[in-house]
Amino acid sequence: MKLLILAALLGLSLAQFNPNTRDGKTAIVHLFEWRWADIAAECERYLGPNGFGGVQISPPSESIVVTNPWHPWWQRYQPIGYNLCSRSGNENELRDMITRCNNVGVNIYVDAVINHMCGAGGGAGTHSSCGSYFDANSKDFPTVPYSNLDFNDGKCNTGSGNIENYQDINQVRNCRLVGLLDLALEKDYVRGKVADYMNKLIDMGVAGFRVDACKHMWPGDLSAVYGRLNNLNTKWFSSGSRPFIFQEVIDLGGEPITSGEYTGIGRVTEFKYGARLGNIIRKWNGEKLSYVKNWGEGWGFLSSDKSLVFVDNHDNQRGHGAGGASIVTFWDARLYKMAVAFMLAHPYGFTRVMSSYRWDRNIVNGQDQNDWQGPPSNGDGSTKPVPINPDSTCGDGWVCEHRWRQIKNMVAFRNVVNGQAFSNWWDNGENQISFSLGNKGFLVINNDDWELNETLNTGLPGGTYCDVISGQKESGRCTGKEVVVGGDGRASFRIIHFNSKLYFIIYLLMTFHFLLFSLL
Ligand code: QV4
Ligand code: CA
Numbered sequence: 001m002k003l004l005i006l007a008a009l010l011g012l013s014l015a016q017f018n019p020n021t022r023d024g025k026t027a028i029v030h031l032f033e034w035r036w037a038d039i040a041a042e043c044e045r046y047l048g049p050n051g052f053g054g055v056q057i058s059p060p061s062e063s064i065v066v067t068n069p070w071h072p073w074w075q076r077y078q079p080i081g082y083n084l085c086s087r088s089g090n091e092n093e094l095r096d097m098i099t100r101c102n103n104v105g106v107n108i109y110v111d112a113v114i115n116h117m118c119g120a121g122g123g124a125g126t127h128s129s130c131g132s133y134f135d136a137n138s139k140d141f142p143t144v145p146y147s148n149l150d151f152n153d154g155k156c157n158t159g160s161g162n163i164e165n166y167q168d169i170n171q172v173r174n175c176r177l178v179g180l181l182d183l184a185l186e187k188d189y190v191r192g193k194v195a196d197y198m199n200k201l202i203d204m205g206v207a208g209f210r211v212d213a214c215k216h217m218w219p220g221d222l223s224a225v226y227g228r229l230n231n232l233n234t235k236w237f238s239s240g241s242r243p244f245i246f247q248e249v250i251d252l253g254g255e256p257i258t259s260g261e262y263t264g265i266g267r268v269t270e271f272k273y274g275a276r277l278g279n280i281i282r283k284w285n286g287e288k289l290s291y292v293k294n295w296g297e298g299w300g301f302l303s304s305d306k307s308l309v310f311v312d313n314h315d316n317q318r319g320h321g322a323g324g325a326s327i328v329t330f331w332d333a334r335l336y337k338m339a340v341a342f343m344l345a346h347p348y349g350f351t352r353v354m355s356s357y358r359w360d361r362n363i364v365n366g367q368d369q370n371d372w373q374g375p376p377s378n379g380d381g382s383t384k385p386v387p388i389n390p391d392s393t394c395g396d397g398w399v400c401e402h403r404w405r406q407i408k409n410m411v412a413f414r415n416v417v418n419g420q421a422f423s424n425w426w427d428n429g430e431n432q433i434s435f436s437l438g439n440k441g442f443l444v445i446n447n448d449d450w451e452l453n454e455t456l457n458t459g460l461p462g463g464t465y466c467d468v469i470s471g472q473k474e475s476g477r478c479t480g481k482e483v484v485v486g487g488d489g490r491a492s493f494r495i496i497h498f499n500s501k502l503y504f505i506i507y508l509l510m511t512f513h514f515l516l517f518s519l520l
Contacts (some may be wrong), residue, residue, distance in 0.1 A: 016245040016266045020207045023104040025053030028415045029353040029402045033375035036089035038386045043101035054107030062130045064118040071381035072372035078118035080225040081143035082197035085130040098205040102236040107207035113192045114179035115213040152182040185221035194311040194377035195228035205233045208244025215249045223265045244307040250322040263306040278326030290427035296348035309349035311339045320370040337406045343441040344410035356399045417441040424459045446495040455492045462487040
């Protein structure tokens with residue numbers, strides 16, 4: 001009996017590591033600052049048909065509205081309540097998006113900001129996204145309601161009330177993160193309000209949460225909140241499904257709080273992944289692509305089934321959060337495609353693709369003066385829709401990395417090779433590598449300043465294959481490079497480095513490619 005209960009408890013918590021993606025899909029995309037109406041359309045016209053498993057959305061909760069600077073993206077990380085209106089849309093639009101995405105097999109994951117409310121300097125009034133009144137000075141948020149009794153200040157031991165020293169665990173969790181009013185999550189009342197908010201979203205049909213700022217919350221408090229969450233909506237998910245939880249903890253080493261403290265209760269964002277991969281792809285600090293032979297746990301990362309990985313996120317692509325200058329972003333498009341292709345081909349971790357908007361990047365002494373700029377917007381600060389060009393790219397400043405042919409094809413590639421063994425490793429000791437995923441896919445990258453000219457074991461059955469980086473398979477033929485694999489699984493590759501925009505190519509078995517698209 002005891003054993004059974006233990007197993008049931010374990011099963012319950014283990015389920016929080018499962019992204020609940022439909023049909024074994026393997027990657028999600030963060031549509032940063034997109035409007036709900038645009039996400040709904042994108043699920044139907046693009047994400048569903050192209051095998052994306054889900055979308056991480058920007059915080060849907062009511063936040064402060066900041067006008068100096070003019071509607072920065074980060075205003076949404078300052079909640080003033082849990083009503084569901086934001087610059088992405090209102091509650092009806094949110095519900096419509098969740099329904100339509102679910103109906104085409106695309107999950108929605110909500111960015112949940114539950115460590116704090118707005119900044120202490122947020123003032124009083126109705127400058128909030130649903131127009132609700134709040135007073136940051138007296139810590140009064142009547143729409144929840146929270147009062148000054150629901151904050152941690154009494155437990156914070158710094159002079160400023162802010163986190164001053166990340167070496168002090170108590171400060172990090174009980175003081176204010178950059179002045180943000182810190183919720184007392186050990187209170188049953190606060191836990192209840194947070195759980196109500198998350199449960200409302202679960203009942204609407206979301207598949208899980210990216211939980212913001214987890215380093216700043218006690219794992220025990222989080223565990224208590226997660227324990228109160230409902231199972232997923234059985235309209236779309238099998239009965240007993242638990243919400244997927246991935247927790248934002250930035251752990252690059254050197255601090256007493258580690259991501260390992262959180263892996264018992266959900267997955268954790270593995271920030272080492274993008275920081276190290278950036279160094280490798282940029283060839284900084286003597287790093288080489290050939291070193292990734294034991295990529296994953298061998299590099300001191302969390303275990304694969306506990307980690308959520310990404311090349312860049314909304315913070316570190318603009319110098320917020322962690323990672324620093326090594327992080328590769330869409331601003332370095334060629335390197336970025338290489339990094340994302342590697343991530344999506346490598347079996348380690350559950351993968352998230354970033355989808356950004358352009359801003360007026362202006363780095364002065366290592367600091368981006370415009371790191372605050374919000375999404376493409378109209379004069380009144382409202383977010384612009386995402387227009388789709390005839391060539392399937394996005395307009396109006398929306399970058400849409402997920403629509404770049406190489407990235408879209410690599411998401412399909414990952415779905416095809418899901419569960420296949422990482423095998424047939426080859427490297428030249430420098431920056432040329434190749435590996436297979438079982439007998440379903442093969443990847444070769446040349447990031448050296450000289451030609452790659454090799455006959456390699458692809459692990460693939462003999463036949464003709466399409467390179468899904470230089471092109472793809474369309475009406476039975478390759479629009480890009482074609483590679484013939486012999487009966488022994490070997491094929492010859494020549495990747496020039498000069499005159500070639502892409503130093504790398506990737507091969508995907510045509511038959512499986514076809515199978516994939518005919519199934520969708
Ligand atoms: C200012 C002063 C403070 C002062 C305060 C007084 O700088 O010294 O105490 O006023 O009120 C913004 C401003 C910041 C301002 C603060 C409060 O940048 O200057 O403080 O608001 O008004 C995002 C942005 C932050 C932004 C925050 C809230 O990155 O710049 O702060 O939203 O609007 C750590 C954490 C990690 C965190 C990362 C950025 O461990 O959890 O920093 N990442 C997540 C999100 C991130 C978000 C938050 C957490 C907060 O990914 O986007 O911060 O929700 O590493
Ligand atoms: Ca806290």
